[in-house]
Amino acid sequence: MDSLSVPQPQPQPRRRRHFSREFKAQVVAACLKPGVSVSRIALDNQLNANLLRRWIREAEQAGQTTTSPAFMPLALPAASTSAAPGRDRPADRHGHIRIEVPRAGGPVVVEWPAEQAHQCLALLRELLR
Template sequence: MNNVSATKPYQKRRRFSPEFKADIVAECLEPGASVSRISLENGLNTNMVRRWINEARRAPKRSGFVSVALPAATSAPSNQSVPDKRSTIRIEIPRAGGSVVVEWPAEQAHQCAALLRDLLG
């Protein structure tokens, strides 16, 4: 009698970056999102994703504001001494631990664009 045995090859434990985990958690926290569906779509174990969600909720919250050093402003005309909301660029990026908010003077939009290219590039 011939006995045939097959062993499952050793699978190395997968590691996920904090950014990937944060993206999955953020997607799961959207209103109406199904943790099971999101897990299956990404080839993940649902229990593991639920653990990531619990860990994210227990993590200390950060303010979400980024301090950015701006070059010295040129002298503005006296009628524009106080900038209004329309002359400010505001970018809010939602993250699992809180939003990142960047506010930038509209007259320096090219510098804001350069910062975003550096961050995203």
């Protein structure tokens, strides 16, 4: 009995995908936003998270990333030494540390007594880890 043979199609070799510099820059910029998951950005763009982290590292080494500082310096009004009778002295009103962090749902405000600045510093260090 003769068998009919059909040639099997040759599998196509996998080709590497190539991405434009603009696309890489756009995805890296999205990853640098506060509170964003690099893995989520990678999944949304059908990328491997390790590849995306490499792009971020390369952009940082090339100086192409712009990161905003964790804290913005605030200019506080100068405290006057003389207070009008019956009014709070400026030192009383400014005897605390106030940190305001903008968030999508509204700002997060932390107020701390200035006398306990070292405890505030410890809290901030712990939060920024």
